[in-house]
Amino acid sequence: MDPVTIGAVLLAILSGAGEGLGGKLWDGMVALVRRPFRKDVPAGDTAGVAIAVPGSAELAALQQAPRNQERAVALAEVLLARSAADPGFRRALECWWDQAEPIRAGTGGVSNVISGGTQQGPVLQGRDFSNLSFGVSPPSASPGGPGAASGR
Numbered sequence: 585m586d587p588v589t590i591g592a593v594l595l596a597i598l599s600g601a602g603e604g605l606g607g608k609l610w611d612g613m614v615a616l617v618r619r620p621f622r623k624d625v626p627a628g629d630t631a632g633v634a635i636a637v638p639g640s641a642e643l644a645a646l647q648q649a650p651r652n653q654e655r656a657v658a659l660a661e662v663l664l665a666r667s668a669a670d671p672g673f674r675r676a677l678e679c680w681w682d683q684a685e686p687i688r689a690g691t692g693g694v695s696n697v698i699s700g701g702t703q704q705g706p707v708l709q710g711r712d713f714s715n716l717s718f719g720v721s722p723p724s725a726s727p728g729g730p731g732a733a734s735g736r
């Protein structure tokens with residue numbers, strides 16, 4: 585699980601993918617976020633410490649803008665951070681993720697194939713690349729800034 589993929593699944597669910605399953609998964613996500621947060625504590629303590637519920641603000645923000653990828657990824661990042669600190673939450677998130685498999689299958693999986701021949705130069709395999717350059721430096725700004733006269 586990574587934030588971008590979780591975010592893509594959340595957006596697919598919010599856009600109506602999976603119909604009944606999507607609704608069930610969204611309800612499960614809301615319940616998961618609202619679940620009390622139990623942080624692991626050092627040895628010697630007998631119980632976890634309940635603290636403020638991380639993810640509530642990100643969930644509300646995504647609900648206000650259900651097509652916003654940045655908000656979906658922000659919620660996913662909080663979910664992953666929370667799962668690293670709370671083993672029970674991690675198990676629940678993994679269970680939710682398994683249930684979301686039919687939605688995940690339709691969120692733009694990538695299948696990259698290179699066959700035959702010899703490739704000259706960089707080969708990237710993946711999805712959603714941005715801000716890439718290959719051996720070309722970005723243009724440098726002139727010392728005087730845009731539109732500055734040169735040599736006078």
